[in-house]
Amino acid sequence: xxxxxxxxxxxxxxxxxxxxxxxxxxxxxxxxxxxxxxxxxxxxxxxxxxxxxxxxxxxxxxxxxxxxxxxxxxxxxxxxxxxxxxxxxxxxxxxxxxxxxxxxxxxxxxxxxxxxxxxxxxxxxxxxxxxxxxxxxxxxxxxxxxxxxxxxxxxxxxxxxxxxxxxxxxxxxxxxxxxxxxxxxxxxxxxxxxxxxxxxxxxxxxxxxxxxxxxxxxxxxxxxxxxxxxxxxxxxxxxxxxxxxxxxxxxxxxxxxxxxxxxxxxxxxxxxxxxxxxxxxxxxxxxxxxxxxxxxxxxxxxxxxxxxxxxxxxxxxxxxxxxxxxxxxxxxxxxxxxxxxxxxxxxxxxxxxxxxxxxxxxxxxxxxxxxxxxxxxxxxxxxxxxxxxxxxxxxxxxxxxxxxxxxxxxxxxxxxxxxxxxxxxxxxxxxxxxxxxxxxxxxxxxxxxxxxxxxxxxxxxxxxxxxxxxxxxxxxxxxxxxxxxxxxxxxxxxxx
Numbered sequence: 001x002x003x004x005x006x007x008x009x010x011x012x013x014x015x016x017x018x019x020x021x022x023x024x025x026x027x028x029x030x031x032x033x034x035x036x037x038x039x040x041x042x043x044x045x046x047x048x049x050x051x052x053x054x055x056x057x058x059x060x061x062x063x064x065x066x067x068x069x070x071x072x073x074x075x076x077x078x079x080x081x082x083x084x085x086x087x088x089x090x091x092x093x094x095x096x097x098x099x100x101x102x103x104x105x106x107x108x109x110x111x112x113x114x115x116x117x118x119x120x121x122x123x124x125x126x127x128x129x130x131x132x133x134x135x136x137x138x139x140x141x142x143x144x145x146x147x148x149x150x151x152x153x154x155x156x157x158x159x160x161x162x163x164x165x166x167x168x169x170x171x172x173x174x175x176x177x178x179x180x181x182x183x184x185x186x187x188x189x190x191x192x193x194x195x196x197x198x199x200x201x202x203x204x205x206x207x208x209x210x211x212x213x214x215x216x217x218x219x220x221x222x223x224x225x226x227x228x229x230x231x232x233x234x235x236x237x238x239x240x241x242x243x244x245x246x247x248x249x250x251x252x253x254x255x256x257x258x259x260x261x262x263x264x265x266x267x268x269x270x271x272x273x274x275x276x277x278x279x280x281x282x283x284x285x286x287x288x289x290x291x292x293x294x295x296x297x298x299x300x301x302x303x304x305x306x307x308x309x310x311x312x313x314x315x316x317x318x319x320x321x322x323x324x325x326x327x328x329x330x331x332x333x334x335x336x337x338x339x340x341x342x343x344x345x346x347x348x349x350x351x352x353x354x355x356x357x358x359x360x361x362x363x364x365x366x367x368x369x370x371x372x373x374x375x376x377x378x379x380x381x382x383x384x385x386x387x388x389x390x391x392x393x394x395x396x397x398x399x400x401x402x403x404x405x406x407x408x409x410x411x412x413x414x415x416x417x418x419x420x421x422x423x424x425x426x427x428x429x430x431x432x433x434x435x436x437x438x439x440x441x442x443x444x445x446x447x448x449x450x451x452x453x454x455x456x457x458x459x460x461x462x463x464x465x466x467x468x469x470x471x472x473x474x475x476x477x478x479x480x481x482x483x484x485x486x487x488x489x490x491x492x493x494x495x496x
Contacts, residue, residue, distance in 0.1 A: 001387040002114040009111040015104045024093035026073040031085045037064035057097035073098045108376040115362040136345040140242035140375040141269030153241045163222035240335030242293045253308035265390035290337035298335045344368035
């Protein structure tokens with residue numbers, strides 16, 4: 001299964017509301033962006049019109065890998081951007097900045113590619129499970145980009161009072177996966193760490209100018225330098241670690257409440273996630289509540305929720321009181337509740353069709369609505385859960401892949417001892433796979449897909465597979481194909 005092979009394969013439309021004020025200080029725009037994160041789009045607007053980043057507000061963060069629309073508000077003069085990958089449409093004025101409260105829902109249109117006939121045949125059963133049980137409201141891999149790029153959870157360095165290490169992770173640790181100017185900026189500071197009078201000539205270096213200027217004047221004050229980073233970005237670092245704690249706590253809660261035997265497991269950036277497949281009505285009702293994002297001020301009304309949430313902190317050798325940055329009230333953990341389960345609205349699946357990007361394979365269009373903060377990628381992964389079975393279970397039926405009773409360790413934890421010589425795995429448990437880095441895993445997956453395509457050869461896709469899903473999901477509203485945006489012309493048109 002492949003997602004986001006083209007930007008138009010993943011489209012998000014934000015439903016919103018705001019109180020219009022004809023003389024309001026905030027100009028509200030509908031922002032249409034493609035292959036840009038919300039942060040990157042806002043940075044471009046601020047740099048072009050020389051605006052402070054705090055003058056731009058928005059309802060939430062939208063995915064970089066796709067085409068998305070969302071509201072933003074700019075305090076001050078009107079702006080206009082009509083770039084090929086970023087466009088603004090004026091919607092009115094507001095007396096107040098935008099926030100998450102201005103979003104009512106998000107509508108997603110997703111094209112799922114590189115599917116086989118077996119994937120299509122399993123989809124109706126999985127669709128019925130999602131409609132009946134919903135999807136556990138985890139934070140998906142997008143929340144943990146710092147793990148993908150090797151930085152770990154920066155906030156854990158801060159919690160230990162290691163401000164220089166935290167700043168190095170942010171300013172001087174380029175990712176092997178990043179080919180942008182930002183990676184070159186970080187490579188420069190990695191090579192010139194401590195030489196704060198050096199001039200970084202690489203485009204985009206001015207993003208870190210407040211940090212470098214502070215270090216030039218206060219070379220030993222790494223805490224003060226970290227506080228010169230963008231406040232919303234700092235808050236996101238705290239939220240990333242809170243999100244991981246939430247995911248791990250929910251997993252512990254589900255294992256205790258539902259039982260390991262009735263859960264399926266899927267891998268993601270920070271380990272594995274578990275989802276219920278078979279639960280009775282009584283258990284289903286016990287999942288209709290919130291689960292806390294942890295902070296020193298967290299309080300619990302349910303003893304089982306408290307036990308599961310605090311068990312994760314125990315594994316981290318922490319208590320609620322440890323979720324703080326020493327001497328730095330500017331960076332803090334806020335308690336918050338998040339729904340445990342989300343039910344996609346207006347969930348519709350289109351007919352399977354030949355995939356023009358993957359020879360001999362199929363594609364399917366999926367559309368649904370989610371409340372703010374829920375991850376569309378998790379809905380799609382849950383529908384095709386067998387394609388995300390943990391490694392080591394590929395040789396058995398994917399629906400029967402075992403769920404480990406052990407919690408995931410911290411993604412960057414290197415303290416786990418190697419298994420003792422002669423030790424054998426527990427009965428029914430797959431032997432541990434040889435650890436591999438992110439790039440090695442991606443190369444192995446690419447080789448596996450290439451082998452599968454080669455085995456398929458040039459065999460045409462069966463007509464039965466193309467119509468099978470349509471028969472099995474009779475009554476499901478059709479999903480309209482996303483229109484491809486016209487490619488911009490470069491240079492003068494050629495005469496015919």
